[in-house]
Amino acid sequence: MGVGNRFKRQGLPDPLDESKVTRKRKNLPIEPVQEQSKKRRTSQPNGKPKKPNGKVVASATNGRPIKGQKISISGTKVEFKQQKSKGKPLKAKRAPSPDLEDELDELDVSDASGDAIDDPDVMGEELNGVAVGGLDALGTDSEDELVNDDEYPESGSDVVDSDEEHRRTGMWSEDEDESDAEEKLTAANIEGLSRQLDIEQEEEAEDAEAELIQTNIVGERAKVIVDGEEIDEAAPANLAVDLQLLRNRITETIRVLDDFSTLAEEGRSRAEHTTQLLKDICAYYGYSAFLAEKLFNLFPPREAFAFFEANETPRPLVIRTNTLRTHRRELAQSLINRGVTLEPVGKWSKVGLQIFESQVPLGATPEYLAGHYILQAASSFLPVMALAPQEHERILDMTAAPGGKTTHIAALMRNTGCIFANDANKTRAKGLIGNIHRMGVKNTVVCNYSALEFPKVVGGFDRVLLDAPCSGTGVIAKDQSVKTNKTEKDFLKLPHLQKQLLLAAIDSVDHASKTGGYIVYSTCSVTVEENEQVVNYALTKRPNVRLVSTGLVFGVEGFTRHMGKIFHPSLNHTRRYYPHSYNVDGFFVAKFKKFAATKAGLVGVGNGSVGKVVKEEEEFVDRAPVVDEDVEDDFGGFDEDEDREFIERAKRASLRRKGKDPKSLDRPRKTFVAAQAKE
Numbered sequence: 190m191g192v193g194n195r196f197k198r199q200g201l202p203d204p205l206d207e208s209k210v211t212r213k214r215k216n217l218p219i220e221p222v223q224e225q226s227k228k229r230r231t232s233q234p235n236g237k238p239k240k241p242n243g244k245v246v247a248s249a250t251n252g253r254p255i256k257g258q259k260i261s262i263s264g265t266k267v268e269f270k271q272q273k274s275k276g277k278p279l280k281a282k283r284a285p286s287p288d289l290e291d292e293l294d295e296l297d298v299s300d301a302s303g304d305a306i307d308d309p310d311v312m313g314e315e316l317n318g319v320a321v322g323g324l325d326a327l328g329t330d331s332e333d334e335l336v337n338d339d340e341y342p343e344s345g346s347d348v349v350d351s352d353e354e355h356r357r358t359g360m361w362s363e364d365e366d367e368s369d370a371e372e373k374l375t376a377a378n379i380e381g382l383s384r385q386l387d388i389e390q391e392e393e394a395e396d397a398e399a400e401l402i403q404t405n406i407v408g409e410r411a412k413v414i415v416d417g418e419e420i421d422e423a424a425p426a427n428l429a430v431d432l433q434l435l436r437n438r439i440t441e442t443i444r445v446l447d448d449f450s451t452l453a454e455e456g457r458s459r460a461e462h463t464t465q466l467l468k469d470i471c472a473y474y475g476y477s478a479f480l481a482e483k484l485f486n487l488f489p490p491r492e493a494f495a496f497f498e499a500n501e502t503p504r505p506l507v508i509r510t511n512t513l514r515t516h517r518r519e520l521a522q523s524l525i526n527r528g529v530t531l532e533p534v535g536k537w538s539k540v541g542l543q544i545f546e547s548q549v550p551l552g553a554t555p556e557y558l559a560g561h562y563i564l565q566a567a568s569s570f571l572p573v574m575a576l577a578p579q580e581h582e583r584i585l586d587m588t589a590a591p592g593g594k595t596t597h598i599a600a601l602m603r604n605t606g607c608i609f610a611n612d613a614n615k616t617r618a619k620g621l622i623g624n625i626h627r628m629g630v631k632n633t634v635v636c637n638y639s640a641l642e643f644p645k646v647v648g649g650f651d652r653v654l655l656d657a658p659c660s661g662t663g664v665i666a667k668d669q670s671v672k673t674n675k676t677e678k679d680f681l682k683l684p685h686l687q688k689q690l691l692l693a694a695i696d697s698v699d700h701a702s703k704t705g706g707y708i709v710y711s712t713c714s715v716t717v718e719e720n721e722q723v724v725n726y727a728l729t730k731r732p733n734v735r736l737v738s739t740g741l742v743f744g745v746e747g748f749t750r751h752m753g754k755i756f757h758p759s760l761n762h763t764r765r766y767y768p769h770s771y772n773v774d775g776f777f778v779a780k781f782k783k784f785a786a787t788k789a790g791l792v793g794v795g796n797g798s799v800g801k802v803v804k805e806e807e808e809f810v811d812r813a814p815v816v817d818e819d820v821e822d823d824f825g826g827f828d829e830d831e832d833r834e835f836i837e838r839a840k841r842a843s844l845r846r847k848g849k850d851p852k853s854l855d856r857p858r859k860t861f862v863a864a865q866a867k868e
């Protein structure tokens with residue numbers, strides 16, 4: 190499992206601070222080439238190569254300049270080649286609890302692989318020896334499966350689902366090779382074990398050297414071309430130096446832009462500095478110039494840098510408790526017993542658990558197969574929380590596959606009322622059905638229309654969720670290809686589809702609903718074209734709706750103006766989420782209240798009236814609360830001794846497994862308690 194942001198909490202932000210977003214390893218001195226080549230290139234269990242400490246590596250991993258991409262720094266062209274890596278699956282060590290076994294029998298999931306095939310949350314071919322493949326096709330929308338209006342038939346190929354990475358990857362422990370004997374470690378044998386570890390480390394180093402001699406490492410190195418000549422020998426050193434220089438120049442330019450009147454270079458305009466900065470960002474992070482500029486323009490320069498940096502590290506792995514089947518406390522207990530280190534995701538959610546480490550693949554535990562949880566990015570909870578579905582309502586989830594949000598809605602409704610879960614992509618809709626079954630959802634009808642056909646298919650809903658297909662600029666950390674594969678055309682096609690879908694969503698709601706009359710629009714993209722512009726368009730075309738508060742406790746206000754465009758002032762009710770400020774996927778959430786019926790002639794795609802936006806005479810708030818998701822679970826705070834003890838037990842077990850002294854946990858705490866006592 191990766192480090193860094195994976196381990197940071199999600200939610201309310203700390204003040205922006207460069208030391209927080211700049212990985213320290215980049216600032217460390219560059220090691221000499223000779224030494225570097227001697228180090229073993231070990232693989233992490235997730236198949237990614239481990240990053241050497243304190244080095245700017247020349248390989249293309251996690252967002253550094255990518256394979257085949259050329260950058261040019263000070264006249265030196267550098268071509269990157271991807272490193273090969275190997276990943277090893279891990280053996281699940283514990284048997285399911287008897288209760289769960291009963292539940293599994295009931296669910297007929299004894300053939301784990303068979304069941305998992307229906308599970309879109311796990312996209313990998315194999316997790317821990319449990320075959321879960323067969324759903325990879327869900328990760329990308331096949332173009333002809335997507336139904337759109339004739340003009341934009343292939344937009345579905347761009348569709349990004351913010352939870353996709355979680356479905357592709359399992360959750361592996363870093364210390365997968367540890368034997369059972371190590372697991373039983375006690376204070377008494379720590380010394381013996383640490384000696385044994387030293388010996389093992391020495392052996393590993395020798396093996397690594399031997400392996401290096403045998404391997405054709407040229408294939409793993411960057412190719413450096415200077416004036417058309419390929420230089421191999423000195424490549425890593427030059428490249429590292431160049432990358433370091435590039436980074437230095439980025440930070441220096443930002444410093445100048447921060448205080449331009451004092452620090453500006455004479456004769457060099459702000460625009461020139463910005464152009465240079467953008468070029469450097471493209472070269473350093475591997476973005477197309479087009480996308481880099483679009484994203485850069487969302488923020489002041491220093492914050493833009495933080496955003497680009499955050500896209501280089503994965504967000505924490507989060508699971509959502511399925512309250513139709515269990516309570517968070519029970520689930521946490523079961524997973525801790527299996528060797529998972531976790532914590533509640535934050536006070537804003539009663540169902541999320543952030544996973545720090547796991548001895549078992551989380552996509553194949555008995556609890557997972559029994560539908561006790563789903564792997565879901567924390568930000569994906571937000572649109573459903575904003576929707577605030579109520580028991581006994583009729584809800585439409587317009588673009589529902591693979592069902593992360595549908596199953597959340599069902600849980601909040603406690604399986605009452607009725608959900609129409611629709612997706613235009615048949616393959617993905619099958620995955621949606623798999624999840625609905627696994628999670629014990631019983632109030633849902635799955636359908637397979639283009640959402641543009643609503644409300645003609647069926648209308649009159651109390652609430653509608655449109656989690657729209659989007660470009661995925663909020664989830665670049667999961668899908669680095671977004672950096673280079675989005676073009677200007679995409680930012681015309683996608684917003685066009687999103688606008689039409691949003692009108693259909695509005696027209697599908699019953700404005701006279703006694704409990705609702707709400708529409709939530711969300712994307713996992715941060716571009717203004719896919720968010721504020723779409724919402725503003727809907728306000729103009731449907732004067733019978735207004736934006737209302739999302740009711741979410743954190744998030745940055747949406748733009749009311751951007752790059753010369755002015756939006757309706759109520760856009761300040763919308764919320765933006767960024768990886769650098771909340772350590773969650775980039776997301777956008779808007780909530781509308783429908784006050785009157787859409788004029789008959791306007792219902793249907795493309796029928797937008799050019800009306801005036803309803804004046805906001807009074808602030809409207811959805812009085813219907815977000816149903817308390819887990820009433821029996823107050824495992825949300827960190828103040829209760831029981832919870833603290835519970836979490837610490839898991840941490841101690843984890844340290845023990847690593848051969849570390851679990852008592853080390855007490856030290857910082859004592860200091861903290863002492864500090865508190867002093868105060």
Ligand SMILES: C[S@@+](CC[C@H](N)C(=O)[O-])C[C@H]1O[C@@H](n2cnc3c(N)ncnc32)[C@H](O)[C@@H]1O
Pocket residue numbers: 330335336337345348349350351352569587588589590591592593594595611612613614617638639640641656657658659
């Ligand atoms: C962001 S994903 C939805 C993720 C889902 N809400 C969840 O939480 O699991 C967008 C979905 O929109 C679907 N889609 C794209 N175009 C559509 C259309 N015209 N009508 C209905 N669904 C569409 C895609 O197949 C994709 O599954």
